[in-house]
Amino acid sequence: MSNADDVAAVRAVHDGWFAANVGLDVDKMLPYFPVGDGYLQFNLNGFVYRGAADKAKLWRNLSSIGVTITRIEDVTEPEIQVFGDVALLTSEGEAELVLPSPTGKLESSGATRFRNTEFLRRDDGAGNAEWRIWHMHISESAPEGQLKYGTE
Template sequence: MTETPFAERTAPKADIAEILRLHKQWWESNIGWDIDRMVEVFPSPGHEYLMFNFNGHPYFDMTEKVALWKWYREIIAQTGGLRTEIMRLEVRADTAWLACEFTIEAEMLDGGEWTADSVDATIGRATEIYHRDDGTGAPRWRMWHTHITALPDPDETRPGFADSTNSRGLGRVPWNPLPKGI
């Protein structure tokens, strides 16, 4: 017997569909640093938006996020090969959170190598927080916070267990998985 994914037990299908649409648009906008598509996912004007970026630094509003993307666009080519796997989505009234793991093809434009100062942004996980508020008070879902971190080496054994990201599979959870990501 297949269990119903948790999100489908906690929220209307329209809310789930909209959050998944925003999630997909967010990640697809990373390819080529499509600022216009990215901005549509977040609250406007976005003064209260908060991001914990892969680089380890916080970004406090959409003005800072756009500036970061313009900077990244100059040094990193995101060439495609995007894959996200949703691990969990919960929707409660006007707030939702989504956890995923991802891979994305990217390379340094100057031919340089990834270092501790330029985190390998090709494999990681993210938590996304959504509110049904577009930043002006209108009841439209937007992402208000995201926290992105690196995954360990895909073959590194998880402490206390005999598995790894590769042996489990990207986005694998022990309960019924949600529909595949993008």
């Protein structure tokens, strides 16, 4: 497989994973992560999830109380670097979630900007050479208008 083919395959995993976020579709999400407990995520909610089953439990529980993601997209072109059987994808995105308000009523979060780092391996966790996301770190972007360098 050429580097261009690997970049395209990594991008397809990223795009599929993002698509699965809309509606918190667990069945669509699981194929983008390795089987077993090797996956590690530092989630936007501040918690750590180990293994796709742990992440699936979060999504199922959130869905059961009406929490969902209604929109998610990249706002910059993802940067993808492939190093043999590992890859690094970084991007900036925007999502809109339905979350409980302080009163408990489910409401839109409005646009939530975030930064995303995905570490992928050409390994599905069961010994097959298929690209999967093994680690992800998502954090909220700085608010609009904040001074990037402190004084300017």
